[in-house]
Amino acid sequence: MKKNTTIPFDGTPEQEQQLRAVLSKLKNVPGGLMPAMQQAQDIYGYLPKEVQVIIAEELGVSLAEVYGIATFYAQFALYPKGQYKVAVCLGTACYVKGSGEIFDELSKQLNIANGEVTPDKRFSLDATRCIGCCGLAPVMTINDEVYGKITAKDVAGILAKYQA
Amino acid sequence: MINLKINNIPVSVEAGTTILEAAKQIGIKIPTLCYMKEINEIGACRVCVVEVKGARSLVAACVYPVNEGMEVFTDTPAVRKARKTTIELILSNHNKSCLSCDRNMNCELQALSYEYGCDLNAYAGEQTPSEIDISTDYLVRDNSKCVLCRRCVATCKSIQHVAVIGTMNRGFNTSIGCAFDADLAETSCAACGQCINVCPTGALTEKSEIDNVRAALADPSKTVIVGTAPAVRAALGEEFGYPIGTNVEGKMVSSLRLLGFDKIFDVNFTADLTILEESHEFIERVQAGEHLPLITSCSPGWIRFMEYYYPELIPNISSCKSPQQMFGACVKTYYAEKMGIDPKDIYVVSVMPCVAKKFEKNRADQAAAGVQDVDAVLTTRELAKMIKANGVIFNQLPDGEFDAPLGEYTGAGVIFGATGGVMEAALRTAVEVITGEKLDSVEFEAVRGTQGIKEATYKVGDLEVSVAVASGLENARAICEQIKNGTCKYQFIEIMGCPGGCVNGGGQPIQSSFVRRNTDIRALRAKVLYEIDANSKVRKSHENTVVDTLYKEYFGKPGSHKAHEVLHTSYVKREKY
Missing domain, CATH: 3.10.20.740 (Ubiquitin-like (UB roll))
Structure with missing residues (x-):
């Protein structure tokens, strides 16, 4: 399915230099693609197309392969995180208590899908596994703030607190 | 053991x-x-x-x-039960519009469902969402019919070294697609269509032009002229139950007649014409000592690949249009003038073993008469579909003959459809032109066969000519790398995008994976072409009498200004990302 947000790439020459240094070491290493992608994400915080193209070209693999791996493993992000990292627990307890609807409401209000960031980079949205406070289910977090026992109707009010 | x-x-x-x-x-x-x-x-x-x-x-x-x-x-019962359950689970996420699917009756999933007596709706539930990709001129990707076997991905990567499709996401959302969910048209796909030939279902098909052709045939203001590529006659019969490797040229011509085409010509004719232009180009470059090696330009999949991956080789590529494009160009210039028909009223259809030809016809610099040289391209499969749908009883047809004048061809023209054929045809002409002497034997065995890369050295007069023949883009890449790093010792190189050449093109009849791994389809189809050549009275392109007339009446001589205007083209660098 088409991703619906695009964030302008703002990588620096220093970051690119770091990336190319990493790639030159992993160039002929069997199985070097995964560590290359992990280190690239450490450098940039996420794996935008511009970075994936450099990895593909330097390691002699196709962009489709790099992207396939980036979308297979949950550890890789295609978008940067927002100033406010919104996370909704979709673990079993939260899910049966209706966190799915909360997630859908957030996705609708922010107009982004799972893993994406708003074009102004204010909010990013992630579905998470159990975060260990099932007693508060359903739970969402924004940065270090925890919101428990909420419903989809509460979403707009919570988000409003973080608007400029 | x-x-x-x-x-x-x-x-x-x-x-x-x-x-x-x-x-x-x-x-x-x-x-x-x-x-x-x-x-x-x-x-x-x-x-x-x-x-x-x-x-x-x-x-x-x-x-x-x-x-x-x-x-x-x-x-055993346990084995049958497990297989049946597996197939039913695959069917639960499959768009079962089988009745009118392009692959109806030639689908590996359908055959398995039948053999295991599957309940099509044993597991009803959600289906992975997908969109149909119709972004290119040549291919349609419908992931709702995809079974995630990854045969296309493996072919694109391991055989063609292109790898523009891959496996994306995971779990229920797994799909086959391009990086960043791009449309295929936004990628560096070579358009070879080999993925179609290995797809077990109808997820990958050519973009059909049957409706356009039917509309032209029904339009009284249009003169509809068809030309057939060499490799089509070597494979079309498979769609009508003939064994792989049956020559159905005569029945193919008769069926085109019954479909209502006004003139039935042969692209073999312009294969001969290509040889005259290309061998002239080769001799010129050898004499000038520049832009060597010369590399052939007949295969639009190879050309597109080169434009993406090795654009620095553009000066080495023959400027000759492909036989398909020369065909359209000759029909709309020479033939139109001769018959007094406005080229705008001519609709040229080519039948090709290829899907990249669908892309090629829409390229820039392919309009000799001011209108597009070729209007529609049908694959061998599409022609078979039209023949069946029009109620033509193919198997009962008598052998027909191509129309004059653009239906005459030599043995050199017909072998274009097999890897090494263009090289052999060019050598037959180049050697005689350079030495001025008749060849003792016209057969250049070293460039025949289905190996991926073949090489040979021939003495031509005082010249030692080293040639190479590559088919399949993995092998093309190997040759390109040699040129790039300065280790290439060849002067003349033939490259075809598909392994084995056009006989194994992306538009040819689809054989199941079982047949493909137990039969050398490429060799069987190529044999048809070499037999036609062996039985031809005339086996050298420069002895094609109509080609000769064409130069006398229209082009003057090979490489003339007029020939360049009508029969040559140009290439562009393309960006991969």
Whole structure:
């Protein structure tokens, strides 16, 4: 399915230099693609197309392969995180208590899908596994703030607190 | 040797053989879906499971190696039940619009469903969302029919070294697609169509132009002229039950007549014309000592690949249009003038073993008469579909003959459809032109055969000419790398995008993976072309009398200003990302 947000790439020459240094070491290493992608994400915080193209070209693999791996493993992000990292627990307890609807409401209000960031980079949205406070289910977090026992109707009010 | 029993029958095979291969030796075909020998051995679909005595669970026969004393059972109730369940689960996420699907009656999933008596709706539920990709001129990707076997991905990567499609996301959202969910048109796809030929279902098909052709045929203001590529006659019969490797040229011509085309010409004719232009170009470059090696330009998949991956080789590529484009150009210039028809009222259809030709016809600099040289391209498969749909009883047709004048061809023209054919045809002409002497033998055996890369050196007068022939883009890449790093010792190189050349093109009839791994389809189809050549009275392009007339009446001589205007073209650098 088409991703619906695009964030302008703002990588620096220093970051690119770091990336190319990493790639030159992993160039002929069997199985070097995964560590290359992990280190690239450490450098940039996420794996935008511009970075994936450099990895593909330097390691002699196709962009489709790099992207396939980036979308297979949950550890890789295609978008940067927002100033406010919104996370909704979709673990079993939260899910049966209706966190799915909360997630859908957030996705609708922010107009982004799972893993994406708003074009102004204010909010990013992630579905998470159990975060260990099932007693508060359903739970969402924004940065270090925890919101428990909420419903989809509460979403707009919570988000409003973080608007400029 | 390893000794084992399959269904209580003793069998001895070499160590490392899989159960699947061992079973075939005793005449058992274990069903497969994702398996492609040496290309895609991933044991993913689980359709090939069998029982092994003492094993904890069923095993995948396609990847499980045999052991000494092993006892295998390929057809127990447990095996049948597991296979049936697996197929039904695949069907639960499959768009079952089989009745009018392009692959109806030629679908590996359909065949399995039939063989295992599957309930199509055994597991009703959600389906993975997908969109149909119609972004290119040549290919349609419908993931709702995809079974995630990855045969296309493996072919694109391992055989063609292009890898613009891959497996994306995971779990229920897994899909085959391009990086960043791009449309295929936004990628560096070469348009070879090899992915279509290995797809077990209707997820990958050519973009059909049948409706456009039918509309032109029904339009009284249009003169509709068709030309057929060499390789079509070597494969079309497969769609009508003939064995692989049957020449159906005569029936093909008769069926085109019944479909209502005004003139039936042969692209073999312009294959001959290509040779005159290209061998002239070769001699010129050798004399000038520049832009060598000369590389052929007949294969639009190869050309597109080169434009993306090796644009620095553009000066080395022959400026000759492909035979298809020369065909359209000659029809709309020379023939239109001769017959007094406005080129705008001519509709040129070419029948091709290829889907990249659909892209090629829309390229820039392919409009000799001010209108597009070729209006529509039908694949061999599409022609078969039209013949069937029009109620033409193909098998009962008498052999027809091509129309004059653009239907005459020589043995050199027809072998264009097999890897090495263009090289051999060019050598037949170049040698005679350079030396001024008749060849003792017109057969250049070293450039024949289905190997990926062939090379030979010939003495031509005082010249030593080193040539290479490559087919399949993996092999094309190897040659391009040699040129790039300065180790290339050839002066003349033929490159075809598809392994084996046009006979194995992306528009040819689709054979199941079982047939593909147990039959050398490329060699059988190529044999047809070499037989036609061997039986031809005239076997050198420069002895084609109509080509001769064409130069006398219209172009003057090969490489003339007029010839350049009508028969040559240009290439562009393309960006990969």
